[in-house]
Structures are given as structure tokens and as C-alpha cells.
Amino acid sequence: MPRAHRLVLIIAILASFVSFLDGTVVNVALPAISAELGGGLATQQWVVDAYLITLGALILVAGSLSDVFGRIVVLRVGLIGFAVTSIAIAAAPDPLFLIIARAAQGIAGALLVPSSLALIMSTFRGAAQGRAIGVWTAATTGAMVVGPVLGGVFVDALSWRFVFLINVVPIAVTLWLLVVLGQRDVRRPGATVDWSGAVLCTVGLGGIVYALIEQGTFGWGSPAIWGTMTIGVLAFAGFLLRQRTARQPMMPLSLFRVRNFWAGNITTVFVYAALSLNGLVVVVYLQQGPGLPATLAGLASLPVTLLMILLSSRAGALAGRWGPRVFMTAGPLLMAGGAALLLTVSEDFDYWWQVLPSMLVFGFGLAVTVSPLTAAILGAIEPARSGIASAVNNAIARVAGLLAVAALGVIVGGGLDLRGFHRAAVVTAALLALGGLVAFAWVRKPEVSDEEPAPR
Structure with a gap:
């Protein structure tokens, strides 16, 4: 790989890692934030959703901004904005300031992932592009592993405020690498922003x-x-x-005329709403209910991520051979069973018998689901529009999570005690079951040519 290409890949990974890491560390810090600043469950919801509102609303705009102003300019603005808002969040004196800063951070975050991927797409071609995206995916998935654990360590050993400063160092390194890269920016003539x-x-x-x-x-x-x-x-x-x-629409509605695209995105709504709800409820309840330290609460869901890393590529390969429908049906139903196992959690708490079985079943179902779901959605759209199709699906996933977290108070009945935890588990299981049923009813195996493409 040429030096310039290697630099581009490292920059794209670091910039995306920042956004993914923030999304995984914040849940662990919520009980500590609420304890220091006050506001209870509503503050915890707003800390998550203020970020997701601006992120979900503007992530589709980022592609247009990259075309108008240039990918590197947009990426640099996003990185600087993310660093400034992270420092502001760490210094927040009250919940309102924190929530406003989180909303501003969501604007910066919306510029990072699409611009990073656009940089890869514009630099790499052919098989090298596929390998680069694979490396990017594997590296950014690491944020799902280290985020909750690292966040828990910072909360327990230092303060929740340091959780939001984790990103400052990788941002500084990425900005320096952009200078080292010295690549000329590209703008698309006639591009506009909606x-x-x-x-x-x-x-x-x-x-x-x-x-x-x-x-x-x-x-x-x-x-x-x-x-x-x-x-x-x-x-x-x-x-x-x-x-x-x-x-030049942000979200071309013509994409939704394709069966697997609209069916896959409906499945995405149910699955990612359940993922966001489950991820928030488990890590917060384990601290507020049984009283686990933040580090152990962050470690509790580690089996889910490890199973996803170990098995998702295999599931994707099998889905390519057999079609995505069976995986997109079985995976969410398995996850629903895993969520239902959380009903065994009682006042006499035992992680190994009450939580770990749920995490294992849930993680296996997630590994079976994610790659086939992504492949079904993007495979339904012609390659020329795969970028916008990916952005739309990403935005839908974020908005689904946003609405699930917003509805948390309604779901748990006002407080995240054991009864509220069980109610959330039931809703999570129901959402996942609906996602599996949608896939079974409408997702179909893509038609493929009888002639296999020649190997590269």
C-alpha cells in the first residue's frame, strides 16, 4: 500500500473511532453524571438523545457538505468541533450546559463517519477499496470493545468528566496526520446542501x-x-x-422502491431501537440496581461484542451463499430470546446465572444479524448509489436508537428499578421479534447471475 493510501486509511479509522468510542463510553457514565449534576432519568435520556438528535438529523447532510466544501475540510471541522465540545462537556457545571454541549458534539460527530468513508472511497479503487473498508470496519469495531470498559475505568478511578476527554488525543493525532498527508481537497461542481x-x-x-x-x-x-x-x-x-x-435530496425516496432496501430498513428500525434500549438499560441498571462499579457494568456486555467480532464475518459469508432472509429472521429472534432471559434478574443478583446467559444468546443473535442485514440493504442498490444507501441506513439506525431512548421513561414507568428493568427487557424482546418477522415476511434472496465474476 502506498504511503499516502496508508495515511488516508489511518486518518479515516481514527476519525471514525472517535465517534464510535463516544457512543459506547457515555452509557457507562450516566449514573455518575446524574448523581453529580442531578436530573434523574430525564437527564440521562437527554445526555444520550441530545447527541443523537443532531447526529441523526445531519449525518445525511455531511455527504453534501463534503461535495461542496471538500472531504478534508469537513473532516477537519468535525474533528476540531468534536474536541472543543468534548472539553466543554467535561467542564459542564449543570445538566443544561451538558445537554447543549452534547447537541453541539452531535453536529461535529455527523461530519466524521461519512467524511471518513468518502475519503476511503475517493482514494482506493477495486479490490483495494474492499480491503480498506474491511480494515476500517474491523478497527472501528474495536471501539465497541474498549469503550464501555475504558469508560468504566475512568468513572471509577477518576471522574465521569474524564470519559469525554478520551477522544482529545486521537483527535490531535488525526489533525496532525491530515497536515502530514498534504492531500489536495476535491469539490464537486454544482453540488448543493439541502x-x-x-x-x-x-x-x-x-x-x-x-x-x-x-x-x-x-x-x-x-x-x-x-x-x-x-x-x-x-x-x-x-x-x-x-x-x-x-x-439534490438528503434521502432519495426512490431508494425505498426496492423491496430488500425498504424491508431491510424496517428491520433496522426494530433491531437498532432494541439495541440502543438494551445497551442503555443494562449498563445503567447494573450500577443503580445491584450496585456494580462502572468498570464491571461496562464489562458485563463484553461477551456480546466478542461474539460479534468472532462470528459476524462467517455469518456474512454464509448469507452470501444462502441469502440473508434466514439470518435476518433467526438472528433477531435469538436476540429476543436473549433479552427475555433478563427477566431472570432478581433482587438476589447473580451475574453469572442471570445476565451472562442473556449476553451469550443475545451476542450470538447479533452476530448472525448484522452482516446479512447490511449486505441485504446495500446489495439491493446499484453500486453507484451504495454510498447514499449506506448513509440512509446509518441515519435510520441512529434515529431508531434516538426514539427508543426517548421513550425510556414511558417504557420503564418513570424509574429504572427492577420492575422497570423487566419492562424494558420485554419491550426489547418484542422489538427484536418484530424485526425478525418483518425480515421473514418481506426480505428475499437477491437474484444473482449464473456466471461468477472472474477472480482478481
Whole structure:
């Protein structure tokens, strides 16, 4: 691999790692944040969702920004913004400041992953591109392993504030490597940004999430709740209408005419909503219920990630041979069974018999699901539009997680005690079962040519 290509790959990995790492460390820190700053469950929800609102709304815009201003410029702005907001979060004096800073961090995060992938796509060609994406995927998956554990160690040994400073060093290294790279930026003539769509999407998601989180405080009958919910729904409907009429839409609705694409994305909604709900509830409850230290709470779900790393590539290969439908059906149903096993958790807590079996079954189901799901969605779209198809699926996954976390108060009944934990486990299992049933009903094996392509 030429030196310039190697530098590009390292830069893309580090920039994406920053965003993925933040998404995995924050859940472990939530009980400590709530204990120091106050605000209870609502603060914990907002710390997660303030980031996801701006990230989910703007992740589709990032591709357009890269075309207009250049990939390296957008990546550099995202890195600097992420560093500044991380420092601001670490210094937050109260919940409101922290939540606003998290929303700003989501804007910066939205610029990182799409720009990183765009940099790889524009630098590598042919088989080298596939290998580069494989290395990028393997390296960024490492954030799922080290994030919860590293976050737990920082919370226990230092403070939750240091959790948000973890990213500063890799960001500084990435910015230096961009200078070393010295690559000339590329802009696409005639490219535009759909700012109207971005505003409508952000207002839509923000209104819906505000109503879901704050209904526990004001009640559904309050104008502050039903009013913002109405505004959110109307704004999001306006966003979808805008996508039909925009000259360069953020989310081309024509993609959803393809069967496996729309069916796969419906499955994504159920599966990733369940993943976000389960990931948050388990790590927070283990600290607030049985009283595990943050480090052990972070380690509790490690079997899930390890099984995914060990088995997902094999599942992807088998799905390529047999088709994705059986895997996208069996995987979520296995995960539903794993979530249901959490109902064995009792006041007399025992991780090895009550939590570990759930993590093993859940992890096996996740490994069976993710690669076939991704392959089914992207394989349904012609290669020329694979970039936007991937961005749309990524945004849908983020928004599904956003709404699941926003609805946490409704799901658990206001407090994450043992009863609320069990209610969350039931909802998680139901969402996953629905995802499996959708895949069984509508996903089909892609048609392939009888002639295999010649090996490279």
C-alpha cells in the first residue's frame, strides 16, 4: 500500500473511532453524571438523545457538505468541533450546559463517519477499496470493545468528566496526520446542501423526542407536550415531502422502491431501537440496581461484542451463499430470546446465572444479524448509489436508537428499578421479534447471475 493510501486509511479509522468510542463510553457514565449534576432519568435520556438528535438529523447532510466544501475540510471541522465540545462537556457545571454541549458534539460527530468513508472511497479503487473498508470496519469495531470498559475505568478511578476527554488525543493525532498527508481537497461542481431538509429533520426529531422525554414531568395533556409532539410530527412530514421535491435530496425516496432496501430498513428500525434500549438499560441498571462499579457494568456486555467480532464475518459469508432472509429472521429472534432471559434478574443478583446467559444468546443473535442485514440493504442498490444507501441506513439506525431512548421513561414507568428493568427487557424482546418477522415476511434472496465474476 502506498504511503499516502496508508495515511488516508489511518486518518479515516481514527476519525471514525472517535465517534464510535463516544457512543459506547457515555452509557457507562450516566449514573455518575446524574448523581453529580442531578436530573434523574430525564437527564440521562437527554445526555444520550441530545447527541443523537443532531447526529441523526445531519449525518445525511455531511455527504453534501463534503461535495461542496471538500472531504478534508469537513473532516477537519468535525474533528476540531468534536474536541472543543468534548472539553466543554467535561467542564459542564449543570445538566443544561451538558445537554447543549452534547447537541453541539452531535453536529461535529455527523461530519466524521461519512467524511471518513468518502475519503476511503475517493482514494482506493477495486479490490483495494474492499480491503480498506474491511480494515476500517474491523478497527472501528474495536471501539465497541474498549469503550464501555475504558469508560468504566475512568468513572471509577477518576471522574465521569474524564470519559469525554478520551477522544482529545486521537483527535490531535488525526489533525496532525491530515497536515502530514498534504492531500489536495476535491469539490464537486454544482453540488448543493439541502439546508431546508436539515432544519425540518432536526425540528421534527427534536419535537418528538422532547415530548417523549418530558411527558413524565408535564403529562400528555400539557400543551408543552402535545404541542411539541405535533410540531415535531408536522416538521418531519415536511422533511419527507421536501425529499420528494428537492433537486439534490438528503434521502432519495426512490431508494425505498426496492423491496430488500425498504424491508431491510424496517428491520433496522426494530433491531437498532432494541439495541440502543438494551445497551442503555443494562449498563445503567447494573450500577443503580445491584450496585456494580462502572468498570464491571461496562464489562458485563463484553461477551456480546466478542461474539460479534468472532462470528459476524462467517455469518456474512454464509448469507452470501444462502441469502440473508434466514439470518435476518433467526438472528433477531435469538436476540429476543436473549433479552427475555433478563427477566431472570432478581433482587438476589447473580451475574453469572442471570445476565451472562442473556449476553451469550443475545451476542450470538447479533452476530448472525448484522452482516446479512447490511449486505441485504446495500446489495439491493446499484453500486453507484451504495454510498447514499449506506448513509440512509446509518441515519435510520441512529434515529431508531434516538426514539427508543426517548421513550425510556414511558417504557420503564418513570424509574429504572427492577420492575422497570423487566419492562424494558420485554419491550426489547418484542422489538427484536418484530424485526425478525418483518425480515421473514418481506426480505428475499437477491437474484444473482449464473456466471461468477472472474477472480482478481
